[in-house]
Amino acid sequence: MSLIKFYRSDRSTAGITDAVFKELEAAAGKPLAERIDLSLPDGETRTPAFLAVNPNGQVPAIVHDGAALWESVAITMRASGSSGAT
Numbered sequence: 001m002s003l004i005k006f007y008r009s010d011r012s013t014a015g016i017t018d019a020v021f022k023e024l025e026a027a028a029g030k031p032l033a034e035r036i037d038l039s040l041p042d043g044e045t046r047t048p049a050f051l052a053v054n055p056n057g058q059v060p061a062i063v064h065d066g067a068a069l070w071e072s073v074a075i076t077m078r079a080s081g082s083s084g085a086t
């Protein structure tokens with residue numbers, strides 16, 4: 001499986017998604033996601049580049065196999081199904 005690009009920020013809803021990825025990575029014994037840290041105070045979720053990933057301008061968001069996905073619940077379901085853990 002190709003690495004998932006995982007857009008996150010400290011002290012945000014992305015922490016839940018990050019915890020799920022860490023559990024899945026521990027089970028898989030390998031990294032599943034490349035973490036890309038964005039600064040909310042610096043407005044990094046509002047750049048044109050990130051809005052092309054998530055038009056809502058919010059983390060968490062992922063890009064996997066060329067497809068973007070946002071909303072923590074949707075990402076968790078996708079990641080769990082793609083990891084081989086379920």
Ligand SMILES: N[C@@H](CCC(=O)N[C@@H](CS)C(=O)NCC(=O)O)C(=O)O
Nearest residue numbers: 012013045057058059060071072073
């Ligand atoms: N319902 C969304 C909520 C995501 C959300 O509220 N993200 C906030 C951080 S906790 C955010 O990225 N805010 C940046 C902004 O609005 O500019 C989810 O569960 O993924």
